[in-house]
Amino acid sequence: MPKDFLKDVRDRYDVIVIGSGLGGMTAANVLGRAGYSVLLLEQHYKLGGLATWFKRPGGHIFDISLHGFPVGMVKSCRRYWNREIADRIVQLKNIRFDNPMFSLTTTYDREDFTRLLVQQFGIDPATVRAFFDTARGMNFYDDQQMTVGQLFQRFFPGRDDVIRLLMEPIVYANGSTLEDPAITYGIVFSNFMSKGVYIFEGGTDRLVQLMHDQLRGNGVDVRIRCDVEKILAAGGRVRGVVVNGRTIHASAVVSNANLRSTIFRMVGEQNFDPDFVNQARAVRLNTSSTQVYMALKPGEHVDESTGDLLFSSTARQFRTDLLLSRDITSRTFSFYYPRMRPHARPRYAIVSSTNARYEDWADMPDEEYEASKRDLIETTLDALEQYVPNCRDRIAHVEAATPRTFQHYTQHLAGASFGTKFEGLAVSRALPEQIGGLYHAGSVGIIMSGWLGAINYGVIVANDIDSLLLSQSSGAAPRAVEVS
Numbered sequence: 001m002p003k004d005f006l007k008d009v010r011d012r013y014d015v016i017v018i019g020s021g022l023g024g025m026t027a028a029n030v031l032g033r034a035g036y037s038v039l040l041l042e043q044h045y046k047l048g049g050l051a052t053w054f055k056r057p058g059g060h061i062f063d064i065s066l067h068g069f070p071v072g073m074v075k076s077c078r079r080y081w082n083r084e085i086a087d088r089i090v091q092l093k094n095i096r097f098d099n100p101m102f103s104l105t106t107t108y109d110r111e112d113f114t115r116l117l118v119q120q121f122g123i124d125p126a127t128v129r130a131f132f133d134t135a136r137g138m139n140f141y142d143d144q145q146m147t148v149g150q151l152f153q154r155f156f157p158g159r160d161d162v163i164r165l166l167m168e169p170i171v172y173a174n175g176s177t178l179e180d181p182a183i184t185y186g187i188v189f190s191n192f193m194s195k196g197v198y199i200f201e202g203g204t205d206r207l208v209q210l211m212h213d214q215l216r217g218n219g220v221d222v223r224i225r226c227d228v229e230k231i232l233a234a235g236g237r238v239r240g241v242v243v244n245g246r247t248i249h250a251s252a253v254v255s256n257a258n259l260r261s262t263i264f265r266m267v268g269e270q271n272f273d274p275d276f277v278n279q280a281r282a283v284r285l286n287t288s289s290t291q292v293y294m295a296l297k298p299g300e301h302v303d304e305s306t307g308d309l310l311f312s313s314t315a316r317q318f319r320t321d322l323l324l325s326r327d328i329t330s331r332t333f334s335f336y337y338p339r340m341r342p343h344a345r346p347r348y349a350i351v352s353s354t355n356a357r358y359e360d361w362a363d364m365p366d367e368e369y370e371a372s373k374r375d376l377i378e379t380t381l382d383a384l385e386q387y388v389p390n391c392r393d394r395i396a397h398v399e400a401a402t403p404r405t406f407q408h409y410t411q412h413l414a415g416a417s418f419g420t421k422f423e424g425l426a427v428s429r430a431l432p433e434q435i436g437g438l439y440h441a442g443s444v445g446i447i448m449s450g451w452l453g454a455i456n457y458g459v460i461v462a463n464d465i466d467s468l469l470l471s472q473s474s475g476a477a478p479r480a481v482e483v484s
């Protein structure tokens with residue numbers, strides 16, 4: 001008999017969370033901790049969503065999306081998860097750039113970037129200061145007419161090298177382009193510049209295990225292999241979900257799945273105002289990625305001076321569309337040294353990431369798809385050779401992921417790495433105005449994406465739900481959700 005992944009699940013909860021990405025898990029954790037009954041449903045057999053990992057024989061573990069996040073993760077994890085998680089967040093100190101315009105190593109913070117911009121790029125210190133202050137002063141309520149490209153032209157006209165230094169990591173970090181609103185750049189760049197780039201020591205597997213332990217400790221009912229087919233709405237209110245053929249009721253539902261599949265697949269457009277449907281249709285998905293995962297043979301090593309994160313490119317010019325091309329010229333290499341997983345066997349892993357368009361991979365026949373993946377691996381090894389000599393002889397395992405892989409495992413439309421573009425945020429926030437009790441917490445709008453954005457968005461939505469449920473409750477009020 002097939003296993004019942006919903007065994008002993010109740011018929012009603014205060015809150016159902018669909019999806020165990022960082023946004024979904026955080027919303028569930030905050031609400032569980034506040035005393036609400038919470039059911040967390042994940043379609044995959046592992047928790048974490050894009051914050052995931054996989055293992056291969058020989059003690060090799062690969063992290064998918066653990067390349068770097070801003071220092072704000074420490075505070076968010078301490079407040080909304082626990083000290084043990086927060087204390088394992090460590091800085092990556094060797095961020096390298098290597099391209100035809102410049103080669104340098106930096107700690108990727110304001111102080112070091114000021115030094116580089118003034119001394120190596122010859123920019124007037126007052127201009128550098130004004131640029132940093134402008135970027136840091138941007139907020140969501142600002143005029144959103146100025147684009148990233150216009151922001152750069154204002155401060156560094158004609159300086160493609162400076163724009164490359166300032167922009168390349170952010171394109172990688174959130175898929176933004178020079179045409180996106182400047183705020184999408186300003187907020188993310190300033191978050192990183194405050195104190196550099198951080199990572200979770202112990203790896204994604206350890207992080208998600210710690211999160212799972214805490215979810216259970218807070219009474220959250222966590223279920224894997226539970227694919228939500230439908231979100232039930234009637235009379236302008238959410239009623240519950242249909243999952244694995246069963247109906248479960250709730251006062252509030254949070255979808256951590258892709259915004260567009262939440263609206264069009266799980267709820268159905270007939271439940272929304274036509275204007276809202278049009279607005280939702282206009283939301284663009286973010287781009288996707290390709291990755292190549294490489295593990296060194298036991299006994300082989302890479303010198304730490306190679307860097308933690310290496311933005312490497314052979315393109316003579318910096319153009320954001322080139323970063324998406326299947327004819328790859330730019331790769332970001334993440335080097336994972338044994339100190340990354342002090343509790344595990346000493347292993348070196350390297351992950352090469354490149355932004356990619358889903359449509360470039362979507363409709364390939366199987367044979368062509370396999371050949372393209374092989375080609376991706378071979379060209380990546382060619383590029384790595386410069387930094388890890390004789391890498392082909394020293395690598396024990398190599399494999400590739402494409403936009404199709406990301407779509408397959410997370411059900412994200414088009415394998416989007418960061419959910420939707422900027423306009424997704426307004427649609428995501430407007431969901432409960434359309435259907436009372438229905439929320440979305442997951443990557444949208446560049447700011448609310450990435451590890452930190454997803455966690456913080458989970459907290460914001462948990463706070464909204466707390467207010468809703470408190471206003472509805474007639475009995476004993478749960479403890480208030482703590483949100484800064």
Ligand SMILES: Cc1cc2nc3c(=O)[nH]c(=O)nc-3n(C[C@H](O)[C@H](O)[C@H](O)COP(=O)(O)OP(=O)(O)OC[C@H]3O[C@@H](n4cnc5c(N)ncnc54)[C@H](O)[C@@H]3O)c2cc1C
Pocket residue numbers: 018019020021022023024041042043044047048049050051064065066067068069226227228229256257258289291353406409410411412416417418419441442443449450451452454455
């Ligand atoms: C290759 C790559 C590299 C990245 N690198 C970084 C990085 O270095 N730093 C950084 O900060 N960010 C990075 N990101 C982005 C970051 O991983 C994501 O923004 C973040 O993890 C998304 O979290 P989320 O809460 O939106 O949920 P997601 O991770 O998108 O998870 C959504 C969850 O919902 C589940 N789900 C979907 N539909 C259903 C359904 N019907 N029923 C039940 N469950 C469902 C999915 O299975 C999934 O578990 C990277 C992303 C990619 C793809």
